[in-house]
Amino acid sequence: MNQDVLRDISEKYCGLLRAFLLSPEGNAASEQLQLAHHLGGSLVMGRIAPAELLGIHQAAVESLANCCPALQLAQIGARLNMPLVTMYQAYESAFRERIAVRYQDLAASFFCASGEQELIARQIGDVFNDFNTHLGSIIGFAEMVEDELSRKSSGQQSLHLLMQNLTALLKAEHAIQQRIRSSERQFRTLVDNSPDxxxxxDMEGRCVFANPAFTRETGLMADQDINTILDRSANRRWDDESCSFGERVRQVAATGVADVVVLEWRHPQGHLVSHEMHIVPEYDADEQIFGTLAIGRDVTRRKEVEFKLRHQANYDPLSGLPNRRLLGDMLQREVASAKKHAYPLAVVFIDLDRFKDVNDSLGHSVGDQLLVVAAQRVRASVREHDLVARLAGDEFVAVLPRLEASAALTRIGDDIVAALAEPFQLGEHRVRISASVGIAIYPHDADTVTTLIGCADQAMFAAKGGGRNGLAFFTEDMREKSFERRRLLNDLYDALQEGQFELHFQPALELQSGVIHKAEALVRWRHPAFGMISPDRFIPLAEESGLIFDLGRWILQEAARVSVRWNAQGTSPFRKQISVNLSPVQFLNGHYDAIVMDQLSLQGCQPGLIAIEITEGLLLDDSEAVRSQLNNLRAAGIQVALDDFGTGYSAMSYLKKFSMDYLKIDRSFVQDMVDADSNKAIVEAIIVMAHRLGMKVIAEGVETMVQAQLLRDAGCEYVQGYLYSRPLPEDDFLNFAASAHSPADAAAAR
Ligand SMILES: Nc1nc2c(ncn2[C@@H]2O[C@H](COP(=O)(O)OP(=O)(O)OP(=O)(O)O)[C@@H](O)[C@H]2O)c(=O)[nH]1
Structure with missing residues (x-):
């Protein structure tokens, strides 16, 4: 502090103090104020420090006491003390708490009581003029301090008013507040105009603020019970959440871990909108969470696209039912729930019978319509909470959880069969079809999704095998068959490489002469563990697995090789044609004719020495590809026989379209012709028809002389059957050929 200033202040204070102390009682107040504000003003102006103020006061009191013996310290203290206390009493708490006070307030309140407001205001006004011009009315802090010295020396309490210049601080604070206000305004603009x-x-999860976008999107205001309303309107299409939005908000507040929830609600205009809500914690300056923010962006378009994709991936577009994939997921959940609650559950496998015929005869679009109606009928046959899915093609699966009685299951299965047996009116077409239904039960038959469906599928196959249009429950026997089937299928892959197949030969004899006319090559599988396996068991597996192509090629190649060998030996008792059976599947690749001719030329086999036997099924399609392959084979000199005639559709119309060399009557007709005249009549008619169409007839499965006689009488040319010979290995067949001259001889030779 500048000493001159200090002296100046001290002198002035000393003068004021003297005037105050010597003045009569009535004027004490105004002089005391002058005195106080002189010092206070100096303080506020920063001209002296509080400690110096005390020093000045102390020095002034002492010098007055020294030079003016009439004024004893006790007197001085008493006069100074009381008015000051009275004057500043009203402001005491404000001073003690260092509250920023306004000059006008101070002046007004202070002086109103004494009626000297104007005088004091003028005096203080000079002092604080500077602040007023810069900062309006804010001046600084005022504080009451106790005069220690006075107290010690006089033993009485003496208080002083201290005022502190806060100009710089207030200016800075003012600037900061301006910046805060401006920044707040900016953020407010952002929040108010945000499309999000x-x-x-707050910490309790109460919504304390909602921006205009939210109100626009929901029609809700912050003071409404937003969480409940959102939870209620949420469609839950996107999130499979167990807890409400409000709970998620509270969790974020409690854990500090941000969360994302997609909510769907109804827009005030009526449509559904989806928002991805990011819930984040809000921290104060001490890094303490004081609430949460939920910021949501409109993701309706994205969610719609995702929904469509998910729907496409999980639902069958034709029937609208869940597809195989979704069935897997849902069944998984149902099995878990059945396990938890110890309930049985049924899987019902439904396959339409001969649906292919509908497609073939009426076209794919009628087939589609039938599938849609069939799906509706299956759906209507089960309970509302049961699941119905379309597995593929004409296959449906129903899942019946929480089964209480198996009787109900039989009834539901029967209902499905009955519903699908009702005629379908599809546009102008009235179509009848049926269905085979298989049922497997959790946990009795299986306890996993795949095995349950597999068991139901096997049961369905059993229902088909039992004549179709019916219901079958899965049994252990089916499991064993399926197990064996799988084992055979596995082994089949190695069988060809390991040379486990062999050809046996069965002779077809000329009925009149008893001379062997030709031989039919029949494939046998010598399984290393199961011994000889009949073709009935492995050919369907080979067809299913595609191995039939390699196996068929091997059979043809082997038959051609044998034929070449027999014909080359010169001494062979058999130098005639060998027939080879053909699976319709082999024709599917469209160039079987070329394969046959390649194989024959590779083996150096004359085409006339090989005949192929086909079944009716191949011709039913009336396919141009099949027709041209057959024509090419015949043109190359390879004879064609129609096998198993009478067992299939016997549509006969195809017989006109495909020219063939032989017609083979199925053994079932031959065997029944002795017992029933009607069967005999049918066989006779078949023979007449075949002859009319330019074909020779071979009767299969001839076992008795009576059958042979009836066939001879009917004009049948050739016979094949146990009466003459079973299929034989090559050597045995050649021995048989060497010894057999007539049917009677052959029978005797047997
Ligand atoms: N119209 C139509 N047909 C289909 C669809 N999907 C598969 N298919 C046909 O459905 C048929 C299913 O035939 P399968 O079940 O094998 O045989 P099926 O004729 O029903 O005979 P069985 O089941 O043995 O009684 C095949 O011909 C497929 O081409 C489809 O979406 N629409």
Whole structure:
């Protein structure tokens, strides 16, 4: 502090103090104020420090006491003390708490009581003029301090008013507040104009703020019970959440871990909108969470696309039912729930019978319509909470959880069969079809999704095998068959490489002469563990697995090789044609004719020495590809026989379209012709028809002389059957050929 200033202040204070102390009682107040504000003003102006103020006061009191013996310290203290206390009493608490006070307030309140407001205001006004011009009315802090010295020396309490210049501080604070206000304004502008919805929550999860976008998107205001309304309107299409939005908000507040929830609600205009809500914690300056923000962006378009994709991946577009994939997921859940609650559950496998015929005869679009109606009928046959899915093609699966009685299951299965047996009116077409239904039960038959469906599928196959249009429950026997089937299928892959197949030969004899006319090559599988396996068991597996192509090629190649060998030996008792059976599947690749001719030329086999036997099924399609392959084979000199005639559709119309060399009557007709005249009549008619169409007839499965006689009488040319010979290995067949001259001889030779 500048000493001159200090002296100046001290002198002035000393003068004021003297005037005050010597003045009569009535004027004490105004002089005391002058005195106080002189010092206070100096303080506020920063001209002296509080400690110096005390020093000045102390020095002034002492010098007055020294030079003016009439004024004893006790007197001085008493006069100074009381008015000051009275004057500043009203402001005491404000001073003690260092509250920023306003000059006008101070002046007005202070002086109103004494009626000297104007005088004091003028005096203080000079002092604080500077602040007023810069900062309006804020001046600084005022504080009451106890005069220690006075107290010690006089033993009485003496208080002083201290005022502190806060100009710089207030200016800085003012600037900061301006910046805060401006920044707040900016943020407010952002929040108010944001297209994203913004919600602010307190620690208890109460919404304390919602921006205009939210109100626009929902029609809700912050003071409404937003969480409950959102939870209620949420469609839950996107999120499979167990807890409400409000709970998620509270969790974020409690854990500090941000969360994302997609909510769907109804827009005030009526449509559904989806928002991805990011819930984040809000921290104060001490890094303590004081609430949460939920900021949501409109993701309706994205969610719609995702929904469509998910729907496409999980639902069958034709029937609208869940597809195989979704069935897997849902069944998984049902099995878990059945396990938890110890309930049985049924899987019902439904396959339409001969649906292919509908497609073939009426076209794919009628087939589609039938599938749609069939799906509706299956759906209507089960309970509302049961699941119905379309597995593929004409296959449906129903899942019946929480089964209480198996009787109900039989009834539901029967209902499905009956519903699908009702005629379908599809546009102008009235179509009848049936279905085979298989049922497997959890946990009795299986306890996993795949095995349950597999068991139901096997049961369905059993229902088909039992004549179709019916219901079958899965049994252990089916499991064993399926197990064996799988084992055979596995082994089949190695069988060809390991040379486990062999050809046996069965002779077809000329009925009149008893001379062997030709031989049919029949494939046998010598399984290393199971011994000889009949073709009935492995050919369907080979067809299913595609191995039939390699196996068929091997059979043809082997038959051609044998034929070449027999014909080359010269001494062979058999130098005639060998027939080879053909699976319709082999024709599917469209160039079987070329394969046959390649194989024959590779083996150096004359085409006339090989005949192929086909079944009716191949011709039913009336396919141009099949027709041209057959024509090419015949043109190359390879004879064609129609096998198993009478067992299939016997549509006969195809017989006109495909020219063939032989017609083979199925053994079932031959065997029944002795017992029933009607069967005999049918066989006779078949023979007449075949002859009319230019074909020779071979009767299969001839076992008795009576059958042979009836066939001879009917004009049948050739016979094949146990009466003459079973299929034989090559050597045995050649021995048989060497010894057999007539049917009677052959029978005797047997
Ligand atoms: N119209 C139509 N047909 C289909 C669809 N999907 C598969 N298919 C046909 O459905 C048929 C299913 O035939 P399968 O079940 O094998 O045989 P099926 O004729 O029903 O005979 P069985 O089941 O043995 O009684 C095949 O011909 C497929 O081409 C489809 O979406 N629409």
């Amino acid at each position: 919805v913004i919600l602010r929550y």
